[in-house]
Amino acid sequence: MPNIREVAEYAGVSVATVSRTLQQPERVSPKTRSRVMEAVQATGYKPNLMAVKFRSGKTHNLVVLVPTVANVFFARVISGMQEAAAEQGYALLLANTMGDSRVEEDYAKMVQTSQADGLIQLRAFNPFDDAMANAQGLLPMVNACEVLDAVPCPTVTLDNRAAARAMTEHLLSLGHTRIAMIKGPQASPLTRERLAGYRDALTSAGICYDDALLFPGDFTLSAGYQAAGSILKSRERSTAVFCENDETAMGAMQHFKQAGLRVPEDISVAGFDDIAFAAYCDPPLTTIAQPAEEFGRTAVSQLLDVLSGRTRRAPKIIIPFDLVVRQSTGPAPDTTHSSHIKEVAS
Amino acid sequence: MPNIREVAEYAGVSVATVSRTLQQPERVSPKTRSRVMEAVQATGYKPNLMAVKFRSGKTHNLVVLVPTVANVFFARVISGMQEAAAEQGYALLLANTMGDSRVEEDYAKMVQTSQADGLIQLRAFNPFDDAMANAQGLLPMVNACEVLDAVPCPTVTLDNRAAARAMTEHLLSLGHTRIAMIKGPQASPLTRERLAGYRDALTSAGICYDDALLFPGDFTLSAGYQAAGSILKSRERSTAVFCENDETAMGAMQHFKQAGLRVPEDISVAGFDDIAFAAYCDPPLTTIAQPAEEFGRTAVSQLLDVLSGRTRRAPKIIIPFDLVVRQSTGPAPDTTHSSHIKEVAS
């Protein structure tokens, strides 16, 4: 790899002139300029951007901590980030943390060791150690999707509480009164928010909230499948299940159908996220649509604002949602719910 | 951010001693060592890895070109890469190219501009320009998933032809003779390979290959849905559809079911990839399982071998596959295929 000195020698000018020609061509005479450009061509010179970054102290890299890229929703968020970052000349360093806080801290260190300028977090967790935490001002980070109250940084989030409430109200309006909920990971504030929205709706409708209707999950298909098994076994079965994400809902729906239940005639199922598969399952899934790509784009632009010093306070950006009603939710069956498995009537 | 000089001053030693203490502690006296460590603690020193990388000329970054991270299969491959890379102290620079060759070239430039040491490509396309192409020896790149014959670099791939043949033979063994195929993106060699495997199986079975049974697709749910529409409209309907990936199969299945066909009684549907959703659709999808994470891990280790000079030839690594038979494929119906829409009999 030729360096700037070789180009300078080839063109018979100084390295400064080569640098100037490349950075501010107008400050170089046309004659020299063309001579330099020729030398660049001839030598096949490519500036060593590592050196540029080192010198400028700006890496133009952003670390992104993702619990798992295999989650379809996150994949869309990442797409949006990628797009926005590329537009501004930033590259993404993707960290698939698998929920391992060691991995998160390792990647967070890339910011402290000048390998990245900032960090975007898709999970509620402060990956920086105390040294950073005590620093004054905003951390060079943005929290997306999840809410993270304790850390002074911008947050890009959905009004999860309102969205969960809207979905629950949709189910209530269909006549459901025993609505089960399959939750997301325990540790996630997002899970708590959605649960709160669910309770809000029940309370407003004068329906007593029942802990027995809550089932654990972790956002995977298999967790949904498993939770559905528990729901089927419960003494007084629910007529509707609200799942905290679409994968969970698809897993649950699968189990219900295998058990001979019809969706939505016997049991309604609702999801959250509106991943591409939601429109293509059988029946198509009622869910909450989130503009995932916009999440990503907004997170990046917020982070760049922090990095440039444009942002001094930590804004909370609320991304809008949509209730998408498809065919997986329907009127509550008017039978009593004594039998465990209903007969399929055609 | 304190630098090494400040630490040296604080500890009352030279910068060389600080560097040595951190790199090769055994070459420093215990007394000095503890004094330096103390200074590191006190100042909160974190080495500027950008400077280290600049100096060493090794970035420990790998660029990954992905057509789209929103593809579930690629997401799994990336997980595997991430894991293997992290183990070796490498970070991934993820480029979501969306098939745009401009984006691919931009990211490929990161290798040429010393921002990354190497590149992994998940698409059959040489992102390097001629300057690189003419260089002697192997390019610092690995091709994964797709086959890319023209470029001297290691390839990690599935025997797509054999896998497609295995699936087609499975369908033939069920008595299907009119097997439609929904293809992947035209430009992809992988698509050609799978098509070839399909033809191989037909030829061996003495069945005449028919162009009219081939339908275009692009690996998305909606393409599968659309292609299924064309299949339904075709004069002499097929009894089985082999889709080049699972999303396509799920989209197609959705359309068939909406049209009142039963899968697999009226029409069998097969996919490729075995994404998580394949086991949770209705009916569960017969497909080809690929060890996606292993793909990623292997690609990374191959690339590191190239970078370290351990590899001088360009090996072709073949990853094994599995035919996973679930419920979306069944015996061919023995009726004539004259009616367009069958009645659903229960």
Add this chain to the structure above:
DNA sequence: GTGAAAGCGCTAACAA
């Protein structure tokens, strides 16, 4: 065992 100093490739004062 420790320190002084060169230098990785580049940019930006400052001088000419």
Add this chain to the structure above:
DNA sequence: TTGTTAGCGCTTTCAC
């Protein structure tokens, strides 16, 4: 308009 030079933070000879 162009050249000279210092220096970004670090590692690594080479002396001492």
